[in-house]
Amino acid sequence: xxxxxxxxxxxxxxxxxxxxxxxxxxxxxxxxxxxxxxxxxxxxxxxxxxxxxxxxxxxxxxxxxxxxxxxxxxxxxxxxxxxxxxxxxxxxxxxxxxxxxxxxxxxxxxxxxxxxxxxxxxxxxxxxxxxxxxxxxxxxxxxxxxxxxxxxxxxxxxxxxxxxxxxxxxxxxxxxxxxxxxxxxxxxxxxxxxxxxxxxxxxxxxxxxxxxxxxxxxxxxxxxxxxxxxxxxxxxxxxxxxxxxxxxxxxxxxxxxxxxxxxxxxxxxxxxxxxxxxxxxxxxxxxxxxxxxxxxxxxxxxxxxxxxxxxxxxxxxxxxxxxxxxxxxxxxxxxxxxxxxxxxxxxxxxxxxxxxxxxxxxxxxxxxxxxxxxxxxxxxxxxxxxxxxxxxxxxxxxxxxxxxxx
Amino acid sequence: xxxxxxxxxxxxxxxxxxxxxxxxxxxxxxxxxxxxxxxxxxxxxxxxxxxxxxxxxxxxxxxxxxxxxxxxxxxxxxxxxxxxxxxxxxxxxxxxxxxxxxxxxxxxxxxxxxxxxxxxxxxxxxxxxxxxxxxxxxxxxxxxxxxxxxxxxxxxxxxxxxxxxxxxxxxxxxxxxxxxxxxxxxxxxxxxxxxxxxxxxxxxxxxxxxxxxxxxxxxxxxxxxxxxxxxxxxxxxxxxxxxxxxxxxxxxxxxxxxxxxxxxxxxxxxxxxxxxxxxxxxxxxxxxxxxxxxxxxxxxxxxxxxxxxxxxxxxxxxxxxxxxxxxxxxxxxxxxxxxxxxxxxxxxxxxxxxxxxxxxxxxxxxxxxxxxxxxxxxxxxxxxxxxxxxxxxxxxxxxxxxxxxxxxxxxxxxxxxxxxxxxxxxxxxxxxxxxxxxxxxxxxxxxxxxxxxxxxxxxxxxxxxxxxxxxxxxxxx
Ligand SMILES: Cc1cc2nc3c(=O)[nH]c(=O)nc-3n(C[C@H](O)[C@H](O)[C@H](O)COP(=O)(O)OP(=O)(O)OC[C@H]3O[C@@H](n4cnc5c(N)ncnc54)[C@H](O)[C@@H]3O)c2cc1C
Numbered sequence: 084x085x086x087x088x089x090x091x092x093x094x095x096x097x098x099x100x101x102x103x104x105x106x107x108x109x110x111x112x113x114x115x116x117x118x119x120x121x122x123x124x125x126x127x128x129x130x131x132x133x134x135x136x137x138x139x140x141x142x143x144x145x146x147x148x149x150x151x152x153x154x155x156x157x158x159x160x161x162x163x164x165x166x167x168x169x170x171x172x173x174x175x176x177x178x179x180x181x182x183x184x185x186x187x188x189x190x191x192x193x194x195x196x197x198x199x200x201x202x203x204x205x206x207x208x209x210x211x212x213x214x215x216x217x218x219x220x221x222x223x224x225x226x227x228x229x230x231x232x233x234x235x236x237x238x239x240x241x242x243x244x245x246x247x248x249x250x251x252x253x254x255x256x257x258x259x260x261x262x263x264x265x266x267x268x269x270x271x272x273x274x275x276x277x278x279x280x281x282x283x284x285x286x287x288x289x290x291x292x293x294x295x296x297x298x299x300x301x302x303x304x305x306x307x308x309x310x311x312x313x314x315x316x317x318x319x320x321x322x323x324x325x326x327x328x329x330x331x332x333x334x335x336x337x338x339x340x341x342x343x344x345x346x347x348x349x350x351x352x353x354x355x356x357x358x359x360x361x362x363x364x365x366x367x368x369x370x371x372x373x374x375x376x377x378x379x380x381x382x383x384x385x386x387x388x389x390x391x392x393x394x395x396x397x398x399x400x401x402x403x404x405x406x407x408x409x410x411x412x413x414x415x416x417x418x419x420x421x422x423x424x425x426x427x428x429x430x431x432x433x434x435x436x437x438x439x440x441x442x443x444x445x446x447x448x449x450x451x452x453x454x455x456x457x458x459x460x461x462x463x464x465x466x467x468x469x470x471x472x473x474x475x476x477x478x479x480x481x482x483x484x485x486x487x488x489x
Numbered sequence: 490x491x492x493x494x495x496x497x498x499x500x501x502x503x504x505x506x507x508x509x510x511x512x513x514x515x516x517x518x519x520x521x522x523x524x525x526x527x528x529x530x531x532x533x534x535x536x537x538x539x540x541x542x543x544x545x546x547x548x549x550x551x552x553x554x555x556x557x558x559x560x561x562x563x564x565x566x567x568x569x570x571x572x573x574x575x576x577x578x579x580x581x582x583x584x585x586x587x588x589x590x591x592x593x594x595x596x597x598x599x600x601x602x603x604x605x606x607x608x609x610x611x612x613x614x615x616x617x618x619x620x621x622x623x624x625x626x627x628x629x630x631x632x633x634x635x636x637x638x639x640x641x642x643x644x645x646x647x648x649x650x651x652x653x654x655x656x657x658x659x660x661x662x663x664x665x666x667x668x669x670x671x672x673x674x675x676x677x678x679x680x681x682x683x684x685x686x687x688x689x690x691x692x693x694x695x696x697x698x699x700x701x702x703x704x705x706x707x708x709x710x711x712x713x714x715x716x717x718x719x720x721x722x723x724x725x726x727x728x729x730x731x732x733x734x735x736x737x738x739x740x741x742x743x744x745x746x747x748x749x750x751x752x753x754x755x756x757x758x759x760x761x762x763x764x765x766x767x768x769x770x771x772x773x774x775x776x777x778x779x780x781x782x783x784x785x786x787x788x789x790x791x792x793x794x795x796x797x798x799x800x801x802x803x804x805x806x807x808x809x810x811x812x813x814x815x816x817x818x819x820x821x822x823x824x825x826x827x828x829x830x831x832x833x834x835x836x837x838x839x840x841x842x843x844x845x846x847x848x849x850x851x852x853x854x855x856x857x858x859x860x861x862x863x864x865x866x867x868x869x870x871x872x873x874x875x876x877x878x879x880x881x882x883x884x885x886x887x888x889x890x891x892x893x894x895x896x897x898x899x900x901x902x903x904x905x906x907x908x909x910x911x912x913x914x915x916x917x918x919x920x921x922x923x924x925x926x927x928x929x930x931x932x933x934x935x936x937x938x939x940x941x942x943x944x945x946x947x948x949x950x951x952x953x954x955x956x957x958x959x960x961x962x963x964x965x966x
Binding site for chain 1: 517522523524527535542544568572588590609611614632634825832833835
């Protein structure tokens, strides 16, 4: 409801009202917060920072609340407040916990409202996050890569380019998979799976960022601009279904773009494949002997309650042994890449992705599967840094399926 | 002790940084606020904010911090998760806060029959750790998901557990490691499975309200998990419900591990959220334990036979686990549902009855707020741990009320709680004894007793460094 309100008011470009609304979201949530601190233990920060009280969901929310109420936005407090607000990975765990056990507060909306407010006041985002935002604005991706090289990875794959061609399904690749060479196998696997399933699909010739990182980092104006650019494109090419690789793009189209959901079906690729496999049962070439654990990406799981679909897909492979980590599904531990943190080094006692790999090993897995390019990158970095490549590898669900298909 | 100039605070931080790495010390305003507020619905006060928050890892670091605090006469507040319900975690003067969360190691010594944990361990994590090995954590606060073991031991709260069934946490504490306020480190108790006879210093710290020392390690007996059986009884009125509970004790039934109740209006809310058919009266839900399923079930039947004698509308065992889970969580989620529905904060008291007068006490609890100037403006809800003869009458405090009115509401709550517990010659079995409850302590046990506690405190803590304000009690409005 708060999000709708923010979006609606931006349409009127009434800046003062926009700021007042942001403040109201924060003050209202914080006033209702009972400081029961239930949100602490579900929060990745409680596990990755040192357990200071301000570095928790209600701690961050109370910080911005008191900053407003006690007028603490002075110079020396500004940066501290900014660093606290941008610590959050926006995993949504606190929202679920507060809903099931406590007051049911929009904790994340309050934190994000705080980021937007700081951005408006030129205090946020974190210094390292400025460049990716500028890059989204200039190049349509947060990595500063050239727009014309975005589809280079598709060479020789015989995929339709929209426009001039048209297709039933728009395969929205997303910036990270498009530009990161070691993630290209994920994109290619999906192309292979779509072709195997005879899907009439294509890729936007001039795909641009969905704007998610901008919104997470508090840049509402940039987010709106990317939304408009994307909506215009979607409309002009007459798309009916969008399938994304990244749960972040998926969540953005599904829950944050206004007035698209009625006309366009938005699916994460795991949902799309699960439906398609019902129509055409996949044939796998062999039994596999891997022990797989599935890491829930927050924007698929905790934000959109898609927990079982990716697991069901993996279970289709003969011989597969699926094990669960200590923290799983609603209680899953974030990899640390969400909420704009992909673009900033945040000081932590323990890196979340390192803890996650330790949990995967503890569960006895030799493959940690996921369905998000950022989770993939974070987990892969941890495996490499700890030289654990001989014990465990990270793979995307799409990669695993594609490798095992006959 | 008054507020310090910022140069003084810098000096404190400099000294603390000689004891723990600097990254474990925070002095920014936001940490100082969040580290000194609690569940009370009113705002923090600037003049009471702590100077610094420090996170030691070892007992030696704790010792050095306390020695330093004694040298410069600065208060030290121990903070677990800050969820105290008595005001013990809402400091009334500035000082240094020791956050215990880094002291979070747990070691399970099955061959010795105990586990040891740091005070910063979260109850839920300890429970999960030992449950996977077939043991059971013998206490169950509503705050299990967040409360620290140190906070729990300082309060010695049996919480939702029926004391007379398996006792209080202290009954399982074999020994402690404690840093005294002067910085001396002591060990109490035993590594055997028999708790010491005679004088055992453990007792000063278990349920010591954090007055006499900082617990830095807790050793507790490993309790094998039991089998459980579940039961329900619904009564037309609270009087018969109370009589049913009295019968369980009087008829010498084995006591249930948990026995909760909800008055009809409250139960209706819980049932509604869980999609259950609205109950026809006030509800009792209980869990009996045994070494086998049959054993637990037999005990449940014995309990039911007492409950049935007071003519409930319904009384039976619940065998379907899914149904039981719905019923049980209808009680568990009530507070949160009330908060979610109203958008405001829950606040309750702890009224404890004696066995003899349970009916009357129940009646008092259900009229808890009728004549109180502020609280009578609000609707009363009633539930509690009836097996432990405990009732939690509570209200939803509107967020629109100003700080002063909210404070008056909280004070009225504690005053009425005190009156009723005095009337029944009981005392709170949860949350701890002091802070907002200090006036009750003085009335209940007399000035002599209170002076005695003060003298004990002085023996342990001559400079009143540790948790000042808790024993003195918060000034009432
Ligand atoms: C939603 C909710 C439900 C609750 N349910 C219950 C319940 O069912 N029963 C119940 O009794 N309480 C309950 N409480 C109150 C509270 O959670 C408990 O009293 C709990 O024991 C406090 O733990 P804490 O870690 O938060 O302690 P804190 O609030 O941090 O500290 C409480 C006191 O213990 C002292 N202390 C903490 N650690 C140490 C240590 N290492 N050594 C010495 N002293 C120490 C502190 O100085 C302070 O005086 C609930 C609270 C909430 C928010």
